Amino acid sequence: MTYKYDFLIIGAGIAGMSYALKVAKAKKGKVCIICKTTLDEANTRFAQGGVASVTNLELDNFDKHIHDTIVAGDYINDVDxxxxxxxxxxxxIKALVEWGTNFDKKNNGDYDLHREGGHSEFRILHHADDTGAEIQRALMAAVRANPDIEIKENHFAVEIITQHHLGARVTRRSPYIYCYGAYVLNPENKVDTYLSRVTVMCTGGCGAVYQTTTNPVIATGDGEAMVYRAKGTVKDMEFVQFHPTSLYHPGETHPAYLITEAMRGYGGILKLPNGEAxxxxxxxxxxxxPRDIVARAIDKEMKKNGIDHVYLDVTHKDPEETKHHFPNxxxxxLSIGIDITKEMIPVRPAAHYMCGGIKVDLNGCSSIERLYAIGECSCTGLHGGNRLASNSLIEAVVYADAAAKHSIEHVDDYDFNDKVPEWNDEGTLTNEEHVLITQANKEVGEIMSNYVGIVRSDLRLKRAWDRLDLLYEETESLFKRVKISRDLCELRNMINVGYLITRMAIERxxxxxxxxxxxxxxHAYDKK
Known part of the structure; x- marks a missing residue:
């Protein structure tokens, strides 16, 4: 079946929903959000700490925030x-509040600002310790209440449509590649054709390629993989941020429960089992x-001491204040038998955030015409070599605004391409070997965690490359033989993303x- 939308949005986190609200307000055409599961399951919901923004003008200013971001990014950020x-x-921030987001305030009405690692001032707006969930709640309510936005839950984007699907030869050297929409798997496991004038990729992160991650299981790097296969430019994928402090609780790895950075800003101290800071x-x-330094330090101490976690200690803080600031x-x-007001919290690093992704300009435009990318799947250059805490949510909404303004201005320049063929799966069989997908999925996680983790080497990266190459050949062969399913497409995307992370790590x-x-x-900045 074929559908037509002026604005096709693939992904439903803070980036996708804020973009949808902005273009819908402009009344420039039909708006559709493609959501691979339900609207409430996105990386945004798992963000605890908050949103970074200069708010206290008596102590803070833009120059300080810019400086902190560049220092954390190891001086390779895009300054613009x-x-x-x-x-x-x-x-x-005002837009988020207008859409219904509630940030915590003091009794005098000022925002209750937190400070996190790498920040020189208190500038983190938050809602207790579940800021992402509060933003997701507010945006979901606003999107669902907007009659001009159509939401397609449990729909999975398989590929973006380019002139390749019209029979043209497309390579990475092609001067112009155009996006005409996407092929989308519906809940009945049929692939529909979605034609669009503007397509926006906002599929979130790719932490699920690792064994232990703070991301939900749906964070399989779909956007980066689709754009890379379409010959678009992907950049800086070697910069995978491992959050230093996920809760160590064997069995909970997808997602591992996040212990927010704000807890260290609050005064939490990292310690070894013997109590040594x-x-x-x-x-x-x-x-x-900053997170890269802390994650490497924890990794080194774990290996040196032969332990599988360290501890975060807030027992010296006022118990009631701790419960108030970090209720969740x-x-x-407490649900696993730990009273954080009396006992230290067992923590260890977990894959958390992709600093690289689909390369975009200041308007969120990718290297493929008519295709934008915003949110974690994009590479704006903001983060450089390492993301400063709480810069990601604000990046998503700022670039959603920039992309909305640019696409509203240009949408009338584009027409639907009615020559796009429907998805052809003639001759394919129903897959009776799901065990192959399940096992390959586990192998990707093991390869990435063991060989492309916090500390790397040429030997480990070469081994990852070889193993992923074999999985790629096996999975592509299976993809061509059987009718597609979401789990097969996700595996394919994870292998692509693992390859990109590994290749770019080898090249640096x-x-x-x-x-x-x-x-x-x-390099010079690390020498002491």
């Missing part, structure tokens, strides 16, 4: 992207150092930001 996000953050050995900022973390830990012959390799010397 940094300036755009930081300076436009306050007005997008160790972070000062690695950075003068101690437990408040308190409740979660230095330690930089989140990419740390034992085979190359540290």
């Amino acid at each position: 992207a940094v300036k755009q996000v930081v300076t436009k953050a306050p007005e997008q 160790f972070m000062k050995k690695y950075d003068e900022r101690g437990s408040l150092a 973390i308190y409740k979660k830990c 012959k230095e330690c930089r930001g989140l990419h740390y390799t034992i085979d190359y010397p540290l």
